[in-house]
Amino acid sequence: MSKIYNNLISTAVESIEIVENQVKVVYNSNKEQVYTFNCENIEEFENNLCKELISIEMKTGGSVGKFLHNNIKEGILIESK
Numbered sequence: 670m671s672k673i674y675n676n677l678i679s680t681a682v683e684s685i686e687i688v689e690n691q692v693k694v695v696y697n698s699n700k701e702q703v704y705t706f707n708c709e710n711i712e713e714f715e716n717n718l719c720k721e722l723i724s725i726e727m728k729t730g731g732s733v734g735k736f737l738h739n740n741i742k743e744g745i746l747i748e749s750k
Contacts (some may be wrong), residue, residue, distance in 0.1 A: 670689075670744070671686055671687060671688040671689075672686070672687045673685070673686045673687075673720070674686070674687075674717070674722070677722070677733050678726065678733075679697075679725075679732070679733035679734060680697065680734070681696060681697060681698075681732075681733065681734030682694060682695070682696055682697065682730050682733045682734055682737065683695040683697050683700055684724075685694070685715075685718065685733075685737075686688075686708065687711060687715055690707060690708055690709070690711050691705055691706065691707055691708065691711075692705070692706045692708050692711070692714065692746055693705050693706075694706065694737060701725060704748065705748070705749040706741070706746035706747060706748055707747045708745060708746055708747075708748060708750050709747075714740065714745060714746070716735065717736070717740075721733065721736045
């Protein structure tokens with residue numbers, strides 16, 4: 670089963686798709702390129718993504734691009750090559 674998050678309030682990210690244990694990201698800078706990341710704990714990642722999206726929606730802070738960057742930096746998302 671997959672979930673797609675689009676219509677994001679983000680200048681950096683067009684969409685995020687979650688498929689099994691992978692996260693597929695399309696950035697606004699190149700909408701033709703899909704970046705695929707492996708994620709060991711997809712449920713935790715999705716919960717944290719939802720919290721981030723809620724904080725953006727409620728204008729209490731948050732950034733989709735920064736959220737993704739931090740998850741990549743921390744090794745939660747590992748680029749699939």
